[in-house]
Amino acid sequence: MARSDDGTWRSLEPAAEGASSQHTHECGSVPRISQDWSLQDLNHPLTCRLDCWWCGEEVYLHTDGSGPFTLFDNLSWPWPTHDCWHQQRDERDRALLKLESDLRAGGYQGQGRLVNLAPSSIPDAIPPKGRKNPPVLQIRLSSTDHQMVDRAVRQITQFVSDRQPRAPVAVPLPVGKKAAADERQGRTNGPPSRDESFSQHIHHRAIEMWTAGPKLVAQLGQVQLPEAVDVTVRQAKS
Numbered sequence: 007m008a009r010s011d012d013g014t015w016r017s018l019e020p021a022a023e024g025a026s027s028q029h030t031h032e033c034g035s036v037p038r039i040s041q042d043w044s045l046q047d048l049n050h051p052l053t054c055r056l057d058c059w060w061c062g063e064e065v066y067l068h069t070d071g072s073g074p075f076t077l078f079d080n081l082s083w084p085w086p087t088h089d090c091w092h093q094q095r096d097e098r099d100r101a102l103l104k105l106e107s108d109l110r111a112g113g114y115q116g117q118g119r120l121v122n123l124a125p126s127s128i129p130d131a132i133p134p135k136g137r138k139n140p141p142v143l144q145i146r147l148s149s150t151d152h153q154m155v156d157r158a159v160r161q162i163t164q165f166v167s168d169r170q171p172r173a174p175v176a177v178p179l180p181v182g183k184k185a186a187a188d189e190r191q192g193r194t195n196g197p198p199s200r201d202e203s204f205s206q207h208i209h210h211r212a213i214e215m216w217t218a219g220p221k222l223v224a225q226l227g228q229v230q231l232p233e234a235v236d237v238t239v240r241q242a243k244s
């Protein structure tokens with residue numbers, strides 16, 4: 007309460023401003039301190055670093071907020087699912103309830119998206135599901151010319167198949183868009199155009215391998231790929 011200029015006493019609560027003196031306080035209208043969140047019903051992504059409930063290893067629990075959770079070994083490609091998450095399938099719900107009560111005890115109110123993690127350690131996007139048997143190597147091929155991409159895929163697949171027993175697997179990736187202005191940059195003097203009509207489709211394919219030693223990785227440089235194809239090689243952290 008505070009004394010105003012006209013000598014009457016008025017409530018300082020913003021909600022009571024302009025309210026008549028007959029207006030009674032309704033408990034139902036007071037915002038509650040929310041305890042009614044649950045891990046299954048967050049409606050926003052949550053990533054949490056914790057020690058595995060079963061083996062004690064450091065793992066990362068992630069949900070995109072739509073319900074399902076995944077336990078990752080680490081937060082990077084190839085997004086390996088932690089083994090216990092498969093082995094302890096029947097115990098998952100209990101583990102999540104345990105985490106939920108631990109989070110409550112730690113003061114979590116269902117709002118934050120990161121627990122025990124620095125924002126800088128989080129990649130831009132985390133897939134909703136981990137991979138059960140992730141590859142150790144991925145070669146990603148991209149070009150605006152899909153025939154060139156296909157040719158590069160055939161070349162690498164052939165090269166690898168000649169050198170080791172297990173053939174690599176070619177996987178399609180979603181087609182992306184790239185503004186043509188990006189490619190012309192440096193060749194033109196004008197400012198880069200942002201006109202969507204100049205965008206080109208980029209075709210991506212990936213070749214994945216489950217056995218690939220350093221020797222093979224080094225040899226891959228011998229493959230004479232079409233110039234128009236961009237190549238990115240990703241190796242799983244061992």
Ligand SMILES: [Zn+2]
Pocket residue numbers: 058059060061062063088089090091
């Ligand atoms: Zn474990």
